[in-house]
Each structure stands twice: as C-alpha cells, then as structure tokens.
Amino acid sequence: MHTLYDESLYVNTPVQSYWEHTAGGPDGASTPLKGSVDVDVAVIGGGYTGLSTALHLARDHHIDTCVLESGHMGWGASGRNGGFGCIPASKLGVEDLVSRYGLDETRRFFAAQLDGLQLIRDLCNGEGIDCDLVGDGNLEVAHRPSRLRDLVRYADELTRYFGIPTRVLDRAEFGELGFECAEQCGGIHMAAGFGLHPLKFARGLADSARRHGAALYPHSEVESWQRQGNVHVLTARDGRVKAERVVLATNGYLREGLHDGFDRRLLPAISNIVTTRPLSREELAAHRWNTPNPICNTRN
Numbered sequence: 001m002h003t004l005y006d007e008s009l010y011v012n013t014p015v016q017s018y019w020e021h022t023a024g025g026p027d028g029a030s031t032p033l034k035g036s037v038d039v040d041v042a043v044i045g046g047g048y049t050g051l052s053t054a055l056h057l058a059r060d061h062h063i064d065t066c067v068l069e070s071g072h073m074g075w076g077a078s079g080r081n082g083g084f085g086c087i088p089a090s091k092l093g094v095e096d097l098v099s100r101y102g103l104d105e106t107r108r109f110f111a112a113q114l115d116g117l118q119l120i121r122d123l124c125n126g127e128g129i130d131c132d133l134v135g136d137g138n139l140e141v142a143h144r145p146s147r148l149r150d151l152v153r154y155a156d157e158l159t160r161y162f163g164i165p166t167r168v169l170d171r172a173e174f175g176e177l178g179f180e181c182a183e184q185c186g187g188i189h190m191a192a193g194f195g196l197h198p199l200k201f202a203r204g205l206a207d208s209a210r211r212h213g214a215a216l217y218p219h220s221e222v223e224s225w226q227r228q229g230n231v232h233v234l235t236a237r238d239g240r241v242k243a244e245r246v247v248l249a250t251n252g253y254l255r256e257g258l259h260d261g262f263d264r265r266l267l268p269a270i271s272n273i274v275t276t277r278p279l280s281r282e283e284l285a286a287h288r289w290n291t292p293n294p295i296c297n298t299r300n
C-alpha cells in the first residue's frame with residue numbers, strides 16, 4: 001500500500017534526494033585533502049560558482065587551482081535545486097525595472113541572464129557534460145484568468161525590449177503541451193531556457209575542472225583562514241592549503257567565524273523543491289493533471 005509520504009519518514013531513516021537518487025551513483029573521483037598543498041588560487045565551496053571558477057581558471061588561464069568543499073561536490077544548492085535554466089532573475093516586472101534602473105541597465109541585466117543560459121549550453125556541449133538538458137524555453141502559467149492579461153503584456157515586453165521570442169497559449173493549447181489542471185488558465189512560452197539535472201550538471205563541471213588540472217577536495221571543510229604575509233593559509237581537518245588568492249564560493253552556507261569580513265553579513269534563505277512518487281493515471285485524472293511539463297513556472 002502507498003503511504004502519503006516517502007517510507008523513510010515513517011522509519012526515520014534519511015534517504016537520498018531525488019537528484020542524488022537519479023544521478024547514477026556517488027561521485028568517487030576525488031578524495032579529501034590530506035597534508036599540505038600549495039596553489040595559486042584556492043576556491044572554498046564546490047557548487048556551480050566554485051566549480052565553474054576552477055574550470056575556467058584551469059582551462060582558460062592555466063592557473064593552479066583547487067576546490068575545498070565541506071560535503072560532496074554539488075552538496076549545496078547546486079545539487080538540489082529545481083533544475084530550471086530560466087528567466088527572469090527578478091520578481092520585478094519589466095516596467096518596474098526600467099523605471100528604477102533605466103532601459104539600458106535593464107537591457108544589460110537581461111543580456112547577462114541570456115549569456116548565463118548560453119554559457120551553460122556551451123559548457124555542456126564543449127565539455128561533453130551529460131546532464132539531461134531538455135527544452136527550448138520556459139512556460140509561465142496563469143493560475144487565474146486575470147493573470148493571463150499580465151502575462152500577455154509581459155510577453156510583449158520581453159520581445160519588444162530584449163528580442164526574446166514569446167508565444168501566448170490559451171488554456172487548450174497550454175493543456176495540449178502537457179500541463180492540464182484545474183488552476184491552469186493559459187500561459188506564455190518564452191524561447192529562452194531549458195531544464196536540466198542539477199546534480200549531474202555540478203558533477204559534470206567537477207569532472208571537467210579535474211580534467212583540466214584543478215584539484216578537488218570533497219569532505220574538506222575549511223575550518224580556519226589565516227594570513228602569513230601575502231599568503232592565505234586555509235586549514236581543513238586533515239590538511240592545509242597555502243594560496244596566493246582565495247575565492248569564496250560558499251553561498252549562504254558560510255559559517256560565522258571563518259573570516260571577519262563576512263561575519264554577520266550573510267543570511268541564508270530557505271527554499272524547497274518537492275517531488276512526488278510517480279502518480280497513477282487515476283490520481284492524475286482526479287487532479288485533472290496530465291504529465292507536467294518539467295519547465296513550468298508559476299508566479300504570484
């Protein structure tokens with residue numbers, strides 16, 4: 001018999017996340033830091049920021065780089081996010097952005113987002129990263145009829161100001177694309193973005209960084225950070241790294257006490273992604289859902 005939640009909740013045993021469960025086994029290619037290591041650049045944090053930094057430094061600039069990560073590579077938000085490669089990166093609408101920052105700055109903001117999406121595609125293609133990248137854009141669904149009017153205006157602005165192709169879909173067209181439920185009142189398609197498997201992408205970045213010469217140390221939390229003249233000394237449980245420069249790529253996970261400059265300045269925000277067990281046809285019908293498109297957003 002199916003329980004409402006995962007079986008583990010009833011026996012109190014931690015389980016892997018959906019992404020860990022489907023990433024194809026643990027990443028065992030690197031081992032924790034042991035002993036003393038000298039590098040040009042030490043990166044603290046093995047998520048997209050840290051791994052991409054290490055990859056680009058090693059590949060494009062031949063800089064001797066290492067990454068120190070508390071958990072496994074991609075342990076933080078990079079290995080457990082929603083997998084949406086999407087726009088926009090702000091809750092403010094286009095008109096609000098333009099009136100606050102001006103059209104030129106807003107155009108630069110959107111261009112940077114599109115560049116970011118293209119960088120992911122280029123990295124996947126150029127480095128052979130297989131992370132189940134799918135789709136040709138994002139769908140945004142109107143969950144009330146009045147929201148469709150806003151979305152139509154938004155689609156027009158995206159095309160007019162930033163040249164992003166968009167398409168308005170009525171309820172039936174949206175349903176035919178694979179997303180039919182009681183709260184679907186049509187939506188828009190924006191031809192920018194895709195979906196991917198976030199942990200596979202993080203591991204792909206790690207493999208590429210390693211292949212180009214970066215040293216990766218999982219399960220090596222940096223516990224102290226000191227200066228000796230011009231050199232930074234980072235200490236983990238079983239080793240230490242001396243580096244000319246340090247890149248802090250710890251997101252909101254940085255502990256207080258590691259560096260004065262960051263104490264009391266970071267406030268982690270919590271957000272969640274929920275997956276269900278596979279739903280039966282009867283359950284889907286009861287909720288009037290078909291298979292949801294994996295790249296589908298709602299905004300309030």
Ligand SMILES: Cc1cc2nc3c(=O)[nH]c(=O)nc-3n(C[C@H](O)[C@H](O)[C@H](O)COP(=O)(O)OP(=O)(O)OC[C@H]3O[C@@H](n4cnc5c(N)ncnc54)[C@H](O)[C@@H]3O)c2cc1C
Nearest residue numbers: 045047048049069070076077078081082083084222250251
């Ligand atoms: C639930 C959720 C859903 C999201 N959905 C999306 C989405 O759909 N699309 C999207 O674009 N973005 C999404 N995001 C945001 C995205 O995941 C993050 O912006 C991105 O992963 C940040 O990457 P990062 O490398 O900067 O940080 P992280 O991936 O968090 O990496 C920071 C790493 O630093 C390590 N660390 C911290 N302190 C130390 C230390 N002292 N020593 C060693 N290591 C340390 C941590 O262990 C961690 O692994 C989502 C985030 C969350 C939480």
